Structures are given as structure tokens and as C-alpha cells.
């Protein structure tokens with residue numbers, strides 16, 4: 001198969017939802033329908049009770065789980081589908097944002113009873129910023145939920161784009177009769193599913209009379225609504241979907257295997273294949289023959305005696321083949337992975353070859369960090385640097401105090417590595433003094449404290465800090481910058497990438513400082529450059 005054909009048959013998407021909407025269940029059913037697994041239950045088994053607890057045992061478990069099942073590849077209708085899971089806990093939302101930079105589309109799961117929930121809202125914002133096409137799945141139709149039209153209205157308002165229903169439910173809750181496929185013009189009758197794919201009954205709409213008799217008022221109401229929608233809702237327009245100007249909507253019940261096939265087909269038929277990507281010096285085409293990709297996630301090994309890490313790389317061009325020479329663009333150094341794996345429905349396997357859209361994992365002992373561009377080092381790739389991996393200004397700060405001052409070297413090494421993984425942000429105050437940790441969620445501190453001890457043998461105390469926020473700084477001119485830094489030395493720090501940041505002591509602080517220094521720019525987001 002040509003490079004071009006290999007790329008075009010790939011679909012890489014993230015599955016997003018508020019906890020409990022049914023993300024894990026749907027993931028599992030997608031694997032089931034694609035034939036990647038035969039009995040449901042294997043994904044579920046790996047899911048820990050991840051919302052409740054804040055103790056680090058749970059966190060460790062989560063790390064294990066996310067290594068095992070955060071990327072899954074399946075083959076369906078001769079297409080290669082890469083599914084990326086996103087962490088459920090809101091304290092790790094930064095990870096999720098980064099995962100969203102590595103996909104070409106998103107599948108949003110909504111609980112029919114709850115509509116758009118807070119966590120979904122935040123994820124939507126990120127998708128919107130990047131114009132990521134979104135497919136919507138309204139789950140749990142077998143339970144009493146909100147009126148479908150009201151749900152569509154809400155989703156439309158939150159997304160800021162029209163919903164285009166591709167299927168329509170007949171009844172809901174106990175009376176859920178099935179879904180009408182609006183394009184195929186048939187109804188798929190609901191039957192409570194088991195953990196296997198079973199035959200489902202399909203009745204063409206030409207037999208509407210029989211359906212009316214069978215489902216009574218529910219079917220008639222569905223017919224009326226469908227008619228209403230045909231007039232009121234825009235027609236599905238693939239261009240508009242790809243430009244994130246409308247979202248196709250599917251109804252179903254993941255736990256019952258119902259409506260899942262339609263979603264899988266939509267991924268193949270509607271979702272985009274890998275797009276060209278901005279790499280600073282030029283736009284890289286997915287079928288460019290030279291391999292390149294970006295590290296969007298770094299995960300430390302679960303076994304603390306092995307100091308190795310997996311760098312998850314989203315491939316943007318070319319083909320990766322086993323044993324290929326690789327270069328880290330940032331340092332110009334060769335990356336020598338101890339192994340390179342691919343993720344087949346939760347199994348890790350040595351990768352044979354990978355193309356644009358695929359995710360591969362490099363196991364290394366260092367030398368890579370989040371956001372790094374990896375290439376095969378061909379002359380045509382000089383200067384390539386993919387942009388867009390976001391770092392968010394932390395909102396929580398704590399100062400690090402060593403229990404044993406002799407361990408300062410280990411502390412530096414540990415914080416450097418944890419910083420490179422994106423587990424925490426590390427700031428070095430310019431005037432000296434203890435290092436500062438910056439986080440978006442409180443749990444991140446606990447993870448870091450625990451891991452410093454377990455993996456680096458360093459015990460630290462975390463002390464309150466007077467800072468409540470940070471902004472990365474750029475200036476119109478070096479003179480302006482100097483004026484600013486001279487006046488604010490006690491509140492300046494460098495982050496892990498040596499980017500200058502201004503630390504805020506109060507919400508007013510930012511406004512006042514901005515007024516005093518109009519030629520200084522304060523950025524709440526830093527993109528890896």
C-alpha cells in the first residue's frame with residue numbers, strides 16, 4: 001500500500017466525556033464491534049475507582065492503567081483506528097489537553113440524563129480552540145433522560161455549533177424502542193445487549209406502518225420530530241463538520257451495544273484522516289516520505305527500579321520502521337530507544353511500522369521531553385519543530401523544602417524529570433530560594449511528593465507559597481524587558497524550559513502590573529517551542 005493510502009485509511013480520535021457518562025463502556029464496545037476484542041469486560045477491569053480517592057495508591061494505579069490502556073488501535077473496514085483515552089480526573093486535565101493536540105477528531109459522550117456537564121464543557125473549549133471536529137454520542141437512552149430535542153439545544157448552545165442528528169431515538173428509558181437511522185432510512189430495534197455482538201433487527205422505514213403498530217405513540221412522536229428536524233436542522237455537511245462548524249449526533253446505549261456500530265461507521269465514513277501539520281519552518285504533509293512526530297505525553301515506568309520512561313509520539317509524517325535512526329530536534333541528539341511499541345487494544349507490541357496518525361511509544365532513559373519533535377534526521381527536516389502543545393499557567397503553588405539538604409542533587413534530577421513529564425511545573429525563582437512547584441490540580445502535588453520519595457529517594461516538605469498564579473512574559477523590546485525585570489525581580493522565575501514567568505500574588509496583581517507595564521505581554525498559556 002502506498003504512503004498516501006496508508007495515511008488516508010487512518011483515523012485518530014480522542015474520546016472525551018464527564019466522568020460516568022460512559023466513556024469506558026463505549027471504548028470497550030468500539031473494540032468489541034471492530035473485532036479487536038471478543039468479550040467485553042477487559043477494559044472495564046482495568047478501570048479503577050478513579051474519582052473518589054486522593055491517596056497516592058490510587059494515583060499509582062491510575063498511572064498503571066493509563067499506560068496500559070490510554071491508546072488503543074483497532075482495524076475496522078480496512079481502516080486503522082487509533083483511539084486515545086483522556087484521563088478522567090479533573091486534576092490531570094492538563095494531560096487531557098495535550099492528548100487533544102494529538103488527534104484529528106474527538107468523540108464526545110454525553111449522558112442523556114445529565115446533558116453537558118462541567119468537565120465536558122472544559123474539553124469542548126479546548127476542541128473549539130483547535131477547531132477539532134467533534135462527533136457526539138448521546139448515551140444511556142435506555143434510562144429515563146432528558147428530551148432529545150432539549151438535549152440537542154443544550155449541546156448546540158454549549159458547542160456554539162449546530163447539531164445534526166444522524167440517528168433519532170424511538171422512545172426512551174423503559175420504552176426505548178430503538179433508533180431510526182436518518183440516512184439509511186431504517187430503524188434498528190433495541191434489544192438489551194450482552195457482552196458480545198449479537199444480531200440486531202433492522203426494519204426499513206418503508207414499513208413504517210408496522211413500526212407504528214409496534215411502538216405506538218413513541219414511533220409517531222419520533223416521526224414528527226424527524227420531520228421537524230428535517231426542516232429546522234441543517235443537513236449534514238462534511239466540510240462543515242471537518243471545519244468544526246457542525247457536529248453529527250448519534251443516540252444509543254453503550255452498555256447495551258446499541259448505536260455503537262453507527263459511531264464506528266461514522267469514524268470511518270465521516271472523521272478526517274491525518275491532516276498536514278504546522279512545523280514552524282514549513283507545513284508537513286502526512287504522506288511526506290520522512291518520518292516525524294511529536295511527544296505529547298511522557299510516562300514514567302511503573303517500576304521505580306527502572307528509571308525509564310515511555311514517550312508517546314504521535315506520528316505526523318512518513319513511516320516508522322523498527323530500528324530506524326531518530327533525532328530529537330530540540331537537542332540535535334540521536335534518540336536511542338530501548339524499545340518501540342505500538343498499542344493494540346491494550347496490548348503493547350513491538351511496532352513493525354507506523355504511519356501518520358499512529359501513536360507509538362518509545363521507551364528511553366531520558367533525552368526527550370514533552371513537546372519534543374522527533375524526526376529521522378533527513379536533510380529536508382532541518383529545523384522542523386511542531387507547535388501547539390500547550391502548558392497552562394498553574395494556579396496552585398508550593399515551595400519545596402528538602403528534609404535532608406545533602407539530597408539536593410537528587411532533588412534537582414527528580415524535579416527535572418517530573419517536570420519533563422509534565423507531572424508538575426517547576427519554577428526557579430530568579431532571586432534564589434526554594435524551588436516552586438506549580439500545579440493546576442491539588443493531586444499533582446501529592447503525586448510529585450510521593451514519586452520523589454519512591455523513585456528518587458528524596459523526602460521533601462511542601463510549604464505554602466504566596467503565589468496564586470503565573471504568566472509567561474514577552475516584551476516589545478529588550479529595554480522594556482529590562483525595566484520590567486529590574487522592577488519585579490522578587491516575583492520572577494524560570495520554568496523548566498527556561499522561559500521567564502511572572503508570579504502573581506493576587507488576582508489584582510496582574511491587572512495592576514499590566515497597567516504599569518503596557519509593553520510587556522503576560523501569557524496564560526505557553527506553547528512548546
Ligand code: GDP
Pocket residue numbers: 017018019020021022023024025026088139140141142143252253254255256
Ligand atoms: P466513564 O466514567 O465515562 O468511563 O463511564 P463508564 O463507562 O464507567 O460508565 C459509568 C456507569 O454508567 C457504569 O456503571 C456503566 O455500566 C453505566 N453505563 C454506561 N453506558 C450505559 C448505558 O448505555 N445505559 C445505562 N443504563 N448505563 C450505562
